[in-house]
Amino acid sequence: MDALRKDIHNSDVPLVCRSCEARHGGVCGALTTEQLSELSRFTSRKTINTGAELHGQGEPVRSYANILRGVVKLTKMMPDGRQQIVGLQFAPDFIGRPFSSESALSAEAATDTEVCALPKAALDRMANNSPDLERRLHNQALIELDEARDWMLTLGRKTAREKVASFLYLIATHIDPDKAEVLQFELPLTRQDIGDFLGLTIETVSRQMTKLRQEKIIHVENNRNVTVHNLATLAEVAGVDR
Amino acid sequence: MDALRKDIHNSDVPLVCRSCEARHGGVCGALTTEQLSELSRFTSRKTINTGAELHGQGEPVRSYANILRGVVKLTKMMPDGRQQIVGLQFAPDFIGRPFSSESALSAEAATDTEVCALPKAALDRMANNSPDLERRLHNQALIELDEARDWMLTLGRKTAREKVASFLYLIATHIDPDKAEVLQFELPLTRQDIGDFLGLTIETVSRQMTKLRQEKIIHVENNRNVTVHNLATLAEVAGVDR
DNA sequence: TTTCCTCCTTGATTTCGATCAAGAACGACG
DNA sequence: CGTCGTTCTTGATCGAAATCAAGGAGGAAA
Numbered sequence A, B: 001m002d003a004l005r006k007d008i009h010n011s012d013v014p015l016v017c018r019s020c021e022a023r024h025g026g027v028c029g030a031l032t033t034e035q036l037s038e039l040s041r042f043t044s045r046k047t048i049n050t051g052a053e054l055h056g057q058g059e060p061v062r063s064y065a066n067i068l069r070g071v072v073k074l075t076k077m078m079p080d081g082r083q084q085i086v087g088l089q090f091a092p093d094f095i096g097r098p099f100s101s102e103s104a105l106s107a108e109a110a111t112d113t114e115v116c117a118l119p120k121a122a123l124d125r126m127a128n129n130s131p132d133l134e135r136r137l138h139n140q141a142l143i144e145l146d147e148a149r150d151w152m153l154t155l156g157r158k159t160a161r162e163k164v165a166s167f168l169y170l171i172a173t174h175i176d177p178d179k180a181e182v183l184q185f186e187l188p189l190t191r192q193d194i195g196d197f198l199g200l201t202i203e204t205v206s207r208q209m210t211k212l213r214q215e216k217i218i219h220v221e222n223n224r225n226v227t228v229h230n231l232a233t234l235a236e237v238a239g240v241d242r
Numbered sequence C: 001t002t003t004c005c006t007c008c009t010t011g012a013t014t015t016c017g018a019t020c021a022a023g024a025a026c027g028a029c030g
Numbered sequence D: 001c002g003t004c005g006t007t008c009t010t011g012a013t014c015g016a017a018a019t020c021a022a023g024g025a026g027g028a029a030a
Helices: A002-009 A033-039 A120-129 A131-157 A160-174 A191-198 A202-214 A231-238 B002-009 B033-039 B120-129 B131-157 B160-174 B191-198 B202-214 B231-238
Strands: A044-048 A053-055 A063-069 A071-077 A083-090 A106-109 A113-119 A184-186 A218-221 A225-228 B044-048 B053-055 B063-069 B071-077 B083-090 B106-109 B113-119 B184-186 B218-221 B225-228
Touching: A033 A120, A063 A120, A071 A113, A071 A191, A071 B131, A083 A131, A083 A160, A083 A191, A083 B131, A113 A120, A120 A131, A131 A160, A131 B071, A131 B083, A131 B131, A160 A191, A160 A202, A160 A225, A160 A231, A191 A202, A202 A218, B033 B120, B063 B120, B071 B113, B071 B191, B083 B131, B083 B160, B083 B191, B113 B120, B120 B131, B131 B160, B160 B191, B160 B202, B160 B225, B160 B231, B191 B202, B202 B218
Parallel strands: none
Antiparallel strands: A044 A113, A053 A106, A063 A113, A071 A083, A071 A106, A184 A225, A218 A225, B044 B113, B053 B106, B063 B113, B071 B083, B071 B106, B184 B225, B218 B225
């Protein structure tokens, strides 16, 4: 699964759409030179501040986006306000739902975020003519499906302690697109967001973080900067087989 | 989302692979006559008894399958035995994970099941040459992703009562491929399975079922045959917006 | 029939996480 | 500087679901 992820991200296709510039792989790597130059007439780079929505639950979707920097949370909300984060997207992930113009979830910037926005119609048209592009979108969907199912096990069967450890482990292995795992990072989510991701209250998240701190499994500074002393230990607490 | 589901299932493409015979849409509907006749040299119809595995967690995957009849549960298990059902597949769903020969989950027949097995290599080869087929697989992945994320909300944020109602609602709307919803059905899962799908114990499932029965929201016969008196009421208890 | 066996229900008790409540830490702003 | 407002932590209490325990219902096989 992680092999596949790398396959997309570290693809050796040198081309990317102009608005996005050199660094990210995203889905644009699958396009031909002509397609890219056509597409880049429509793409636009956007900065989204923490808390701002890319689009709301139930709204029609106008565009796709490649994340260049930052973290985007995908959330579902019940009529009474209960909320669940159903996915976290990191650079250089692709955001969007092919074949459907309406989204059953809302996408919100968890941190200050930069994206490259692609008009939906333009990319859909290209996907119809580029099997390689469709293949990439398909692959991204399958990776997200694997991740969603992994998380279902966390939500349904893990304890609060295991959930918090699972979250920290997830961040450590996803926050930096250049490294497979990292021992020090800034939490991209508030305690409330972490609770909404784990199906817990902020108090429970806080208490479990405190415990992990007391047990010297993590170190926390300013509530945001986390150091993991030993990733294998964290994985063990999380109940994850690495 | 359900519109898309219909799109696959009720497709007007008349062709299906020979082993599977007339009724199901599956992914075969996307194939040309030649592809079908080539494929049907390799396909085989199989009967899988309740409880038998199509394949186990971590095992390499040899084949795809179209479900002709029955219900298949996709499960993940932790080293200590805790289990979570991460997906239920009904006829005529497609089972398999394109682009990966190893599965992170196990697929097990929840009821007596009939499938049409397709050798993975043969279908992969065809998908490379048939954009329409790839499109169908892609679409199925996206539908499963939507369903997985819906369920994450259920697992993370709903009460036991809402979870059980959500499960019954899911079965009522999925058990019969010919109808959008149905008020009477045989439960395809044991209490243990329902618990593993909802992240609950069998005792809690049983108590909530008893309550729903006492409140005349459902009627249950022989522990298996359920009648839903009013689907809208059930949906409301489940916290689902229909 | 009787004996298992599996699956399900029900009751008693415990426990983990939610809820309620208070205060600490930090930054923004007058 | 002090005063908000927000976010996080900690403590006390509550409650929903888990756990522990017992027994019932139905089916298969002797």
